[in-house]
Amino acid sequence: MANTRGPRATRVSFLVPFVGIKQQLREGLPWKSIAVLALLMVASVILRCSGWCPACLTTGAPGRMLLVANLLMTFILLVPQGIPAELMLLFIGAVCSLAGILTSKELFQGCASDAVVTLALLFPIMKAMGDTGVPERFIGCMLGSAKGPYSLIIRMFFSVAILSGVFNNTPIVVMMIPLLQSLCLRQGVPSPAVLMPLSFAAQAGGSLTKMGSSINFVADEVFRANGYGIGFFTLTLGCIFICLLGGAYCAMMGPKVLMPVSDAVESSASRGGTNLFKVAFCPSEDGPLVGQSLEDLGLHRIPGVEEITLHRWHDVELVEAGVVDSNATAQSLQLEDSLYARCSAEGVAQLRRVRGLELCNDDELNLLGSKRRQRCLCEAAVKETLHGQRVSLRRFKRELRCAVVAVRSGAESVESEWREGFEGYEIQYGDVLLIEAFQEMFGSEPWLEHFSVTRRVPDSEPPRRGTKADDLRAIFIVVGLLIMIIIASGGKRAPSLPLMAVIFLCGIIAVKGLSLPEAYQEVNGPVLLTIVGALALGRAMELSGLANCLATALVALTRPLGAGAVKLGIYLATVGLGQFLNSAANVAIMGKIAIPIAHSMEIAVGEMALVVTYAASACYTAPYGYQTNTLVLRAGGYVWGDFVKFGGILQLLHMLLVVSMAGWWAKFSP
Missing domain, CATH: 3.30.70.1450 (Regulator of K+ conductance, C-terminal domain)
Structure with a gap:
């Protein structure tokens, strides 16, 4: 055996290749970003030691302002490298608290804000609403008679925008991607022509009501203290114009610009299987x-x-x-x-998602009862223990907790028959059963006794519709959501949206629209913590004077060109910062910058609030600036250039519309 103790010996692991500490440091850290931050810190120390104090600093001390500026640059440079945004924001808030810029109460003040509480309750409510199938049915009705890419895009855009006004737009896009891919395949339309407009529709519709996006709640939290609160329908008028612009652009340009992205749709006639x-x-x-x-x-x-x-x-x-x-x-x-x-088994799962199509033996599958989210399709090769036995629905339900969907004969010479039910079917050794089963049965003793090989079919959960209980549950959730919206938008004397959301969520759990563990699971902790941290960072920028100095610099650049140029600068700064920051953090930071600009330029705070909110809700030129863009990136086979080429023109049109119309919208907003 070779000696490994000499000076040239190397350490070897047969399980995981050994990586030295130097190599980990060299490859694991963003050294370019760290170098930029080091230079900024050196420059800050030099400025502080020289006694530099900017004229724009009316509150706070130069040292505190420089500290917050360096922390902000740390966030901008390191978060795109993969550091969680919520962790970074809370760390920045903690540092500001240690430096005496924030108190501990101000650091965690966002936890008690209506924005965070309401969103925490809306996440499970929207999940329950999605499980009813009503949103999918609504979109199916809107898309059902669409013929060709132009009709498909325009119908999809406005139906998704409407749903995004009452749902969080991320789950809407998640739900729509497979539905649109299936519909595009059926109609012979390349899916890339539709998926990017899908993301843009979800972003545009998020401003239809206050509950459409977390951005709206953060904007309300930031601007309400300065006299402009964002009510339930404050953003609706502007959103209608934005949706009309976006829908027309995507319908006209999507098939022309995005169609060449993918190859022609391949029909099953040319595929063997x-x-x-x-x-x-x-x-x-x-x-x-x-x-x-x-x-x-x-x-x-x-x-x-x-x-x-x-x-x-x-x-x-x-x-x-x-x-x-x-x-x-x-x-x-x-x-x-x-x-x-x-x-194939995957084909069966896809066909079950087609609205209006159901298995002929659906009654047999319904014997498995409720808890459909815990079931899926799987292929199971039978052992000799089942040879010659006949399928008994009740026995399969009781012992194996499954029901037969289809059978593929194990003998090559035997052709399986078309069957619309499997009660009494005689099982042969070597048959492969396609079954709907509870996932907990995989690897259980009854399955090991009767099945030799099992394979779970991905994304094959049964649709949650069809029974009377499903219909009654759907009616309760839809009517309850409408009542919650109507009451919460009734004015100052009406019960608040968080209060109505608590009552409604309790009702959903009571009618088994969600279980309590599922409700906890749907609460999106990273989003909520990001908002808490973003509000703390915005407050630190305000107290340290950094927000006022940035606002002063922006005004100095744009003041000679008038108020319109100032709003244009705010829009561009918000969109530019949105390429690096989470949208909630973007609104909190830009809101603190826009408020002093509005006061100094005698521009209505409401105009600035609308410009910042609409700009933060529209990221059309980058795949990672908004979560819905990231979702369609891989599904559509896009690259960054596709967003710049297709979304760049829409971003320009959106900017001109928002900047020119914000003042008018602010006057007519409820």
């Missing part, structure tokens, strides 16, 4: 599929779907959807028809 199941579907009574032809439905374009055939019982006719030149494909789908699909 193995390990396919034969699954029977039927149209639902209240769905949008009845009356459409198979070719128009485009179900055969969904990945994993190899063939869709229509089975019409009264004349026993099978129609192949993939045959474009067949006259039969023009026949419309009737309520009594069935759709037979040859598809």
Whole structure:
């Protein structure tokens, strides 16, 4: 064995490659940012020792202002390197507290603000609303008859904008991405032409009401102390104009600019596949599929779907959807028809998401009861212990906690049959069952006894709709949300939004719209802590005099060109800072800068509040400046240049609209 104790010996690990401390420091730290911060600190020390005191400093001391300025630059430089924004903001607040700029009470004052409390309650409420399927049904109705990219984009833009006015826009985009990808595949439209406009629609609609975005709550917290509170519908008028502008631009330019991003949509007719199941579907009574032809439905374009055939019982006719030149494909789908699909397990999961389509044996699956969020599809190869036995729905539910969706025969010479139910089906050794099962059963003793191999199908949770309990729960949540909005927007004498949200959330838990652990899980801690830290940083900038000095510098640059140029400078500074900062932190910082500018230039605080809020809610030129942009980045296959090319013009149009119309909107805002 070689000697490893000599001076040239190297340390080796067979599990994880050993990385030396020097290499960790060299590769793990953002040295360029650290070098910039070191230079800034040296410059600050020199200025402080020279007795420098800027004329703009009316409150605070030069040393405190320089400290807050360095901390702000630390945040801007290090957060893009991967340091959590909420952790950095709280650290900055703690340092300011130790330096005597903030008191401990001011550091954590944001925890008791209406903005933080309301958002903490709205996160689980919006989750419960999304689980009802009502938002998806609303968007499905809006998109159902869209033909071609132009119609699809315009319908999608306004439906998403409306939903973003009452929902947090991030879960709206998460819900819409797979729905739009499926719809684009079915219609033969490249999804990149639609996904970036989806993100822009969610951003634009976030200002429709106060509860549409966390930005609005922070803006209210910042500007209310200076005489301009943001009510429930304060931002609505401006948002309508912004949505009209954004919808028109995306519909006209999206297909032209974004269509070349992806390759042509590939139909299932050109794809080969193995390990396919034969699954029977039927149209639902209240769905949008009845009356459409198979070719128009485009179900055969969904990945994993190899063939869709229509089975019409009264004349026993099978129609192949993939045959474009067949006259039969023009026949419309009737309520009594069935759709037979040859598809993979992933294809089955995708087809179940299509609104208006349900499994023919859905009644068998419903025997599994509630708790659908704990179930998923999986493939299970049967052992000899099940050979010759017949499927008993009650036994499968009781012992294996699953129900059969489809069967693929293990013998190559045996062709599996089309079945619309599996009660009494005789299982053969080697069969592969596609089952809906509770996830806790994976690896359990009953499964190990009867199944040799199991595979979980990703993203295959069953849709939470269809039963009477689901309908009643959906009605309760929708009506309750509307009542909460109406009461909370009733004026100063009406109960506050946090109070109404508490009562409504308790009602949701009572009707099992959410369980209490699920409600806790949905509270987005990073967002709430970011707001707390951002409010503390804004307060530190105000007390140290940094906000006033930055405002003075901005006024000096733009004052010769008039009040319009000042508002333009505020807009550009907000959008520019938004490329690096979280939107909530951006509003808190720019709000503190904009308020003294408004006073010195005799501009209404309401105008500045609208400019800052709308600018912070519109990040069209960078994929990482807004969370919805990051969500569609990978799904659409975009690069940074796509956002600059497509979103840059929209950002310019948005800027001209907001700056020119903010004064008028402020006068008519309730």
